[in-house]
Amino acid sequence: PAENAAIKRNIHPKEWTWANIDRMRGQLRRMGTMIDWRREAVSCDPAYYRWTQWFFLQLFAGGLAYRKKAAVDWCPSCNTTLAREQVVGDDRVCERCDTPVIRKELSQWFFRTTRYAEELLDTSGIDWPERVRTLQSRWIGRSEGAQVVFHTEAGDPLEIFTTRPDTLWGVTFMVLAPEHPLVARLTTADRRAEVEAYVERSVRQTDIQREAADKEKTGVWTGGYAVNPVNGERVPVWIADYVLMSYGTGAIMAVPAHDSRDFAFARAFGIEVRPVICPEGETLPAGAEMTEALTADGVMVHSGPLTGTPADAAYEKVGAYLEANGFGERSVTFRLRDWLISRQRYWGAPIPIVFCPEHGAVAVPEDDLPVLLPDDVEWRPTGESPLKLHPSWRLTTCPTCGGPAERETDTMDTFV
Numbered sequence: 133p134a135e136n137a138a139i140k141r142n143i144h145p146k147e148w149t150w151a152n153i154d155r156m157r158g159q160l161r162r163m164g165t166m167i168d169w170r171r172e173a174v175s176c177d178p179a180y181y182r183w184t185q186w187f188f189l190q191l192f193a194g195g196l197a198y199r200k201k202a203a204v205d206w207c208p209s210c211n212t213t214l215a216r217e218q219v220v221g222d223d224r225v226c227e228r229c230d231t232p233v234i235r236k237e238l239s240q241w242f243f244r245t246t247r248y249a250e251e252l253l254d255t256s257g258i259d260w261p262e263r264v265r266t267l268q269s270r271w272i273g274r275s276e277g278a279q280v281v282f283h284t285e286a287g288d289p290l291e292i293f294t295t296r297p298d299t300l301w302g303v304t305f306m307v308l309a310p311e312h313p314l315v316a317r318l319t320t321a322d323r324r325a326e327v328e329a330y331v332e333r334s335v336r337q338t339d340i341q342r343e344a345a346d347k348e349k350t351g352v353w354t355g356g357y358a359v360n361p362v363n364g365e366r367v368p369v370w371i372a373d374y375v376l377m378s379y380g381t382g383a384i385m386a387v388p389a390h391d392s393r394d395f396a397f398a399r400a401f402g403i404e405v406r407p408v409i410c411p412e413g414e415t416l417p418a419g420a421e422m423t424e425a426l427t428a429d430g431v432m433v434h435s436g437p438l439t440g441t442p443a444d445a446a447y448e449k450v451g452a453y454l455e456a457n458g459f460g461e462r463s464v465t466f467r468l469r470d471w472l473i474s475r476q477r478y479w480g481a482p483i484p485i486v487f488c489p490e491h492g493a494v495a496v497p498e499d500d501l502p503v504l505l506p507d508d509v510e511w512r513p514t515g516e517s518p519l520k521l522h523p524s525w526r527l528t529t530c531p532t533c534g535g536p537a538e539r540e541t542d543t544m545d546t547f548v
Contacts, residue, residue, distance in 0.1 A: 185482070185496075185502055188483065189498060191244075205218075212514070240472050245468065250274075275465050276463075279291060280385065280459060281361065282358040285359070291383065292381055294385055299409060305367050306370065307369075309376055309377040318355070351370045356369045361460070363436060387406075389425060406419050414430075430443055481505070482519070483540040494531055509521070509525075
């Protein structure tokens, strides 16, 4: 926000931020606020963000800070990443030029918060209201189930996570996120134009828009198939925007008879509905006669060697069956995602990493902290990370071998 405000006013972000700090100090003093000003901390002060960078180095050394590709909002006209508040309207356009915003994959830094998911769920020693405990639990989103490996007809493994492994025999199609790396390989020549057009539309939407419960179900068949490991059946592979690469594996097995979202999708596209769980004391309906998904527990039917398995034994029995046959394994997953902390912006703490052709990503020695943010930089949007355009700052030497290297030009999310 500080950088965006500075851009609008054509003022250097440092000048804008410190001017606002001085203004707020004056306001607080006039209010008679009782503060020990000797203890003031300013997160954009190098004396402060030295320790931000020190914490990053501790996490990096422990394998808790890492780099991978992730999607960002991107304006193809300004040729730059956009903050969330810079994407406006239901049509998701750039606030500066009204160009439709797309999602683009860039290499980003993350903190591995998922390593602590189980610990974060344990709030027994914290005096929190029950409502807050519930929110914490839902935010982390622990799910027990199974990882199952399907294979495409080309032999590529297609891994999914399911909380209902007892319904594996009812799979009638699979759905991939439009961004899934196997989409291009699965798509047949006659389906390619439609698939590529759908992918282009999908990546313009936010995850929240794509997951909305009241959103009309849309999707496109790739023309490809995968093989269900438990019964050897070929199942068609679709893409749909309600499946997200940011959750799970970016692929799902679809059992329309026992999942409401899959049921709506199957009915919309004329896909078979095959019930394989019979609720206790009821008669199993034919799939074509079903008006809604059967989501209650029950006895497994039409499920090969596990037919007749009751609900209370299904998870263990199916899990053991998958593991014994090499089809998958019992697993726990979380909705919690690792924290994306890097930004292709100027006004933030520099990430204390250099890239060496010989040694890859190398930590800046602690004695060399802080890595200072240069003042003489073109901070206005140019289509590049501002620090990339400052060669005397960017070009450096590797702490390990002394050879030529380049600094990481992303900055941390604000000043963390």
